[in-house]
Amino acid sequence: MSTIQYRSLSPTESKIYRKIRLESLKAFPEAFSATHEEALKIEKFGMENDIEDQVLGRFVFGAFSDQQLIGICTFVKNEDYTGSLYQMYVKKEFQGKNIAYELIHSTINEARKRFKDIEIFLEVAPDNKRAYHFYKKTNFKEVIKRKTEIVMQYSQEAQQKQ
Numbered sequence: 001m002s003t004i005q006y007r008s009l010s011p012t013e014s015k016i017y018r019k020i021r022l023e024s025l026k027a028f029p030e031a032f033s034a035t036h037e038e039a040l041k042i043e044k045f046g047m048e049n050d051i052e053d054q055v056l057g058r059f060v061f062g063a064f065s066d067q068q069l070i071g072i073c074t075f076v077k078n079e080d081y082t083g084s085l086y087q088m089y090v091k092k093e094f095q096g097k098n099i100a101y102e103l104i105h106s107t108i109n110e111a112r113k114r115f116k117d118i119e120i121f122l123e124v125a126p127d128n129k130r131a132y133h134f135y136k137k138t139n140f141k142e143v144i145k146r147k148t149e150i151v152m153q154y155s156q157e158a159q160q161k162q
């Protein structure tokens with residue numbers, strides 16, 4: 001397999017973001033709170049504008065294979081100096097190859113470069129066993145468990161001990 005590149009999406013890449021985001025909603029409808037059908041109706045996603053404007057606190061990191069975008073992870077800074085990860089997705093044929101692992105860590109590193117020591121959270125559906133297992137592996141700890149979602153927090157401490 002060719003080398004995978006991990007980087008923030010540039011202003012000209014908002015459309016490829018839209019394409020892969022729609023693809024993820026279609027391929028894994030149970031994984032996300034948004035639906036493919038509803039998303040199709042939205043002419044332009046807020047994140048497309050954020051990519052074009054290169055907003056500091058809202059960015060999309062991508063994994064690229066041969067210049068093709070094959071995975072995304074979105075970071076959004078919240079008002080209280082915490083950050084959230086959303087929209088984590090790797091194309092099916094590239095799953096199980098540690099690409100998601102590299103992608104999420106590259107995103108966290110970029111977020112912490114922009115916002116020093118920021119705490120990072122995400123939410124996962126309780127029946128999304130693969131994603132839950134993946135997040136555990138990447139040092140996220142469960143902090144809140146609700147019926148419809150599990151809130152997880154990134155643990156830097158665990159990362160440093162490795």
Ligand SMILES: CC(C)(COP(=O)(O)OP(=O)(O)OC[C@H]1O[C@@H](n2cnc3c(N)ncnc32)[C@H](O)[C@@H]1OP(=O)(O)O)[C@@H](O)C(=O)NCCC(=O)NCCS
Pocket residue numbers: 024028031032087088089090091094095096097098099100101123124125128129130131133134137
């Ligand atoms: C979540 C996602 C990005 C993870 O990427 P990935 O390439 O599948 O990740 P990996 O294969 O490296 O790791 C998945 C781990 O889950 C394990 N796994 C796979 N299916 C599983 C299941 N049903 N139950 C428990 N663990 C499972 C794998 O064995 C692997 O663990 P291991 O490395 O200890 O063997 C990817 O699966 C994806 O895009 N899923 C669809 C969208 C999605 O669910 N996004 C998350 C929204 S919160």
